[in-house]
Amino acid sequence: xxxxxxxxxxxxxxxxxxxxxxxxxxxxxxxxxxxxxxxxxxxxxxxxxxxxxxxxxxxxxxxxxxxxxxxxxxxxxxxxxxxxxxxxxxxxxxxxxxxxxxxxxxxxxxxxxxxxxxxxxxxxxxxxxxxxxxxxxxxxxxxxxxxxxxxxxxxxxxxxxxxxxxxxxxxxxxxxxxxxxxxxxxxxxxxxxxxxxxxxxxxxxxxxxxxxxxxxxxxxxxxxxxxxxxxxxxxxxxxxxxxxxxxxxxxxxxxxxxxxxxxxxxxxxxxxxxxxxxxxxxxxxxxxxxxxxxxxxxxxxxxxxxxxxxxxxxxxxxxxxxxxx
Amino acid sequence: xxxxxxxxxxxxxxxxxxxxxxxxxxxxxxxxxxxxxxxxxxxxxxxxxxxxxxxxxxxxxxxxxxxxxxxxxxxxxxxxxxxxxxxxxxxxxxxxxxxxxxxxxxxxxxxxxxxxxxxxxxxxxxxxxxxxxxxxxxxxxxxxxxxxxxxxxxxxxxxxxxxxxxxxxxxxxxxxxxxxxxxxxxxxxxxxxxxxxxxxxxxxxxxxxxxxxxxxxxxxxxxxxxxxxxxxxxxxxxxxxxxxxxxxxxxxxxxxxxxxxxxxxxxxxxxxxxxxxxxxxxxxxxxxxxxxxxxxxxxxxxxxxxxxxxxxxxxxxxxxxxxxxx
Numbered sequence: 133x134x135x136x137x138x139x140x141x142x143x144x145x146x147x148x149x150x151x152x153x154x155x156x157x158x159x160x161x162x163x164x165x166x167x168x169x170x171x172x173x174x175x176x177x178x179x180x181x182x183x184x185x186x187x188x189x190x191x192x193x194x195x196x197x198x199x200x201x202x203x204x205x206x207x208x209x210x211x212x213x214x215x216x217x218x219x220x221x222x223x224x225x226x227x228x229x230x231x232x233x234x235x236x237x238x239x240x241x242x243x244x245x246x247x248x249x250x251x252x253x254x255x256x257x258x259x260x261x262x263x264x265x266x267x268x269x270x271x272x273x274x275x276x277x278x279x280x281x282x283x284x285x286x287x288x289x290x291x292x293x294x295x296x297x298x299x300x301x302x303x304x305x306x307x308x309x310x311x312x313x314x315x316x317x318x319x320x321x322x323x324x325x326x327x328x329x330x331x332x333x334x335x336x337x338x339x340x341x342x343x344x345x346x347x348x349x350x351x352x353x354x355x356x357x358x359x360x361x362x363x364x365x366x367x368x369x370x371x372x373x374x375x376x377x378x379x380x381x382x383x384x385x386x387x388x389x390x391x392x393x394x395x396x397x398x399x400x401x402x403x404x405x406x407x408x409x410x411x412x413x414x415x416x417x418x419x420x421x422x423x424x425x426x427x428x429x430x431x432x433x434x435x436x437x438x439x440x441x442x443x444x445x446x447x448x449x450x451x452x453x454x455x456x457x
Numbered sequence: 458x459x460x461x462x463x464x465x466x467x468x469x470x471x472x473x474x475x476x477x478x479x480x481x482x483x484x485x486x487x488x489x490x491x492x493x494x495x496x497x498x499x500x501x502x503x504x505x506x507x508x509x510x511x512x513x514x515x516x517x518x519x520x521x522x523x524x525x526x527x528x529x530x531x532x533x534x535x536x537x538x539x540x541x542x543x544x545x546x547x548x549x550x551x552x553x554x555x556x557x558x559x560x561x562x563x564x565x566x567x568x569x570x571x572x573x574x575x576x577x578x579x580x581x582x583x584x585x586x587x588x589x590x591x592x593x594x595x596x597x598x599x600x601x602x603x604x605x606x607x608x609x610x611x612x613x614x615x616x617x618x619x620x621x622x623x624x625x626x627x628x629x630x631x632x633x634x635x636x637x638x639x640x641x642x643x644x645x646x647x648x649x650x651x652x653x654x655x656x657x658x659x660x661x662x663x664x665x666x667x668x669x670x671x672x673x674x675x676x677x678x679x680x681x682x683x684x685x686x687x688x689x690x691x692x693x694x695x696x697x698x699x700x701x702x703x704x705x706x707x708x709x710x711x712x713x714x715x716x717x718x719x720x721x722x723x724x725x726x727x728x729x730x731x732x733x734x735x736x737x738x739x740x741x742x743x744x745x746x747x748x749x750x751x752x753x754x755x756x757x758x759x760x761x762x763x764x765x766x767x768x769x770x771x772x773x774x775x776x777x778x779x780x781x782x783x
Binding site: 262265266273275276277279280281283284286287288290291294381382425430431433434435436437438440441442444445448 | 614
């Protein structure tokens with residue numbers, strides 16, 4: 133019955149995605165036009181392949197990864213306001229990067245990624261254990277505790293950084309931006325495809341987690357193992373996008389919520405829409421941040437902080453009791 | 458039994474309070490080996506330290522009391538006003554003043570005028586924002602809270618955006634106005650602002666009985682004849698003024714209030730605001746000055762703000778885990 137509107141919505145999403153994808157390829161300081169590409173202009177192809185395409189791919193990969201990671205985390209925590217950025221996972225990833233810097237100096241991206249991954253995983257495991265030990269009267273307190281938890285990790289990071297004169301390192305990785313993404317600097321992001329594949333295979337199991345431990349176990353879910361797998365997926369995705377791009381606020385929080393308003397919580401059905409919608413959101417923000425003070429650029433994380441807050445306020449006004457479901 | 462324990466706790470807190478204050482004033486004489494110190498230098502150091510001491514004490518009291526009142530208003534133990542974005546409103550006001558009027562304006566260079574302007578703007582913004590939100594959300598605090606968190610993020614993003622397109626001189630003056638620490642207290646400002654701070658503290662104390670009624674919840678309080686909305690409005694103004702003043706003086710101290718108020722409720726097992734105000738202020742002062750002393754004695758390994766958010770945060774998590782429910 134409802135299939136038809138769903139598919140037409142998806143068609144709109146695909147259309148939007150493709151047009152933003154093309155826009156993102158052709159917008160930038162150095163001008164390349166479609167005719168240049170057809171006439172095999174060498175300079176135009178060079179720019180396209182070393183800068184524009186990597187940048188756009190980086191956006192798509194991190195956007196789909198973070199949106200799906202957000203949904204998985206929300207299923208595990210059974211709360212709509214959980215995301216890697218609201219429960220300290222990104223703070224832990226930052227701590228991991230700092231530790232890499234202190235132990236090894238300037239390390240390769242892969243080593244940074246592994247440290248960030250280990251700390252992000254440990255931190256989210258700890259938070260989920262904490263969460264399972266508490267009873268909350270209102271779901272809203274979960275992200276509050278999460279942010280408190282995150283700021284403790286943040287304070288500890290500042291403490292360590294201050295102790296070893298590495299504060300500047302912190303502020304330099306604290307800004308999310310796609311500006312420096314060129315070929316050779318983003319390939320690590322393809323690693324996100326592995327956890328996404330796992331997420332797709334186990335998507336129906338993740339949806340069951342929303343019913344709570346007892347119910348899910350009754351339905352035949354190996355609860356602990358699935359939760360662990362989910363947290364590993366989330367940690368890889370957030371560590372990879374954090375190390376390569378930097379913090380991207382609100383994606384993991386807002387996109388899954390918006391999608392579930394229109395498509396419901398069936399993860400298997402909505403995964404493609406999540407990836408599409410997340411990519412559309414970051415692509416639009418990135419294009420805006422390139423255009424607003426052209427030929428200069430604004431950091432995309434500022435842009436997303438602003439648009440994300442506005443979207444989030446819309447969500448809050450739209451559904452008062454929404455968080456409880 | 459309970460009463461005896463309570464008195465013991467109170468005595469201990471009072472004792473610690475005196476130790477910390479005396480230590481802050483005189484400990485430097487023993488840890489720094491001065492061969493011969495002239496009375497002139499002695500008096501100068503002592504008077505400087507006393508002004509710092511007063512500034513820290515009064516700021517700690519303001520932060521703690523505003524947290525206490527805020528928690529009463531929201532009927533919740535783990536909230537601080539800074540979660541609603543009051544800190545970011547302060548930074549946003551400072552940035553906007555510099556951005557719109559330039560850094561040569563007397564509104565920035567004269568600390569007193571700047572201070573007056575930013576606290577008034579902050580009070581107006583926060584009252585108009587949250588008063589209307591409270592109405593709109595029908596006093597649903599959960600929603601208001603989320604709204605506050607989002608507003609804080611929004612403001613922070615806007616501030617960073619404006620700061621990136623500012624010229625470096627203007628950026629410097631914003632940075633100077635917003636990143637205050639305890640070691641860089643503006644002593645002149647302390648003297649000017651002290652009377653205002655005392656008035657605010659006095660108003661909190663004056664309203665203490667009304668807060669006892671407010672703590673019963675809106676329906677009971679209105680039934681008992683309390684003008685709930687008016688008290689809420691006044692409290693919002695008081696809270697935002699307190700935060701503006703303390704942030705301008707010693708920088709953001711959000712965890713201090715949370716920690717001190719929770720600790721005082723834990724120690725006294727009381728719900729009387731009169732008692733809670735005294736005990737929580739003393740605990741706040743002990744933590745702030747004690748932390749500062751520790752930082753000084755260990756050769757400034759970190760700032761006291763980091764110290765407080767680290768230990769304050771851990772303490773709150775411990776309390777929440779202990780009670781096991783929220």
